[in-house]
Amino acid sequence: MRSHGIVESAAGLLPFGHMGWGYRNRDEFLCRAAEYLVDGLDHGQRVAFVGAGTVDGLRAELAAFPRLRDHAGFDSIVVLAADEYYPFHAGTDIIDSEVAIARYLEATDTAIRDGHSGFRAAVDVTAVARTPQQRDELTVLEYLVDQLMAVRPFSALCAYDVGELGPDAIEVLCLHPYLSPQAAGFQIFADGDPRTDCVLSGELDQSAAQVYSTTLRRILPLMPPGAVQIDARGLQFIAHRQLLQLNDIACEHGRRIVLTTSQHVPRRLIELLQPSHITAAP
Incomplete structure (x- = not known):
């Protein structure tokens, strides 16, 4: 059976631990993201960070964590603003899971061609999980991406603001092999x-x-x-x-x-x- 469980931090999930983290404040999200990204850099992976805000602001927030800021690979982190990162179905705020999966696969293949051991991303997914319609499509993405993550060299820390989403966050958090404490009472994930x-x-x-x-x-x-x-x-x-x-x-x-x-x-x-x-x- 694929490795899984409830964990207290995002550190140590190597090489490709797919994690769902329910957070209650931005500092918590940033701390978990920094842990996850440091591990990726240490393991020779290409890493990306996606969050709400501007690219400059997001990179400055990551720089507040000395272990990440002082890492030789800090400048190589791909930083993306959430508003520009998500692919949507035309005229909606609903993520296009097919396009998103294709982007993940392309990023992974590119990372391997460039000499990295794989690809990992720390992503705040809250913005595309607010409505039932958004979660319908996001569930498709989380489930199918995890099937690929079980056999391909890429993974993600998917963070959800449970203070904003409330119990609805469980609908997508439960689709990860690794979970933050009290995120969900059950898990459904791929085995490989x-x-x-x-x-x-x-x-x-x-x-x-x-x-x-x-x-x-x-x-x-x-x-x-x-x-x-x-x-x-x-x-x-x-x-x-x-x-x-x-x-x-x-x-x-x-x-x-x-x-x-x-x-x-x-x-x-x-x-x-x-x-x-x-x-x-x-």
Whole structure:
């Protein structure tokens, strides 16, 4: 299973840890971004920083962190203003996930050609996560990009202002293998194993019902045809209602789901409830 977990900082996620960080003030975001960028520079990656403000202002904010400012690669950091960075569907404030993914892939390929070991970015994504319509498309981007990050040499720290977004931030934060503390109670992310469509970990109870349901409905159509193979070995708990939710959503989309797990609770629930569209595998 791909490395994942809840972490206290953005340092040490090498070489390509994809992280979702829920922050409550700008200093917190900048601190985490600096940690993440220093690691990238130390590892020979090309790094980029995206945030709200002007390019000069953003670079000045990064320079406030001595370990980053004094790094030999500081001047090579690609700094971009969020307003100019995001590709949008014409006439909207909704991110164009297809264009965004193409840009990430191009940046990665260019970094490799230029002699870097890969590409990583620290990005404040709040501006394109404010409305349900924005999060519909952003979920597509986060899910598909993570599938690529599991097998390609690029990654990102995706930061979301939870003070502004509130509980809605969980809808996109949960799609990262690494999370900040209390960002989300569960995670759905890629494994890199072609036999696995996604990994489901953490705990699923009634408190997660709405965001869990919303997220599943957004990402299930993105998965390849056939039975959906979910590695649930890290799923520590699932309530019976959430198992039935998963079954209902699978039924809506005409999909069958195979949960790979040795955990007692989900296996016992599947045995007792006999959901029509879910089976368990060891």
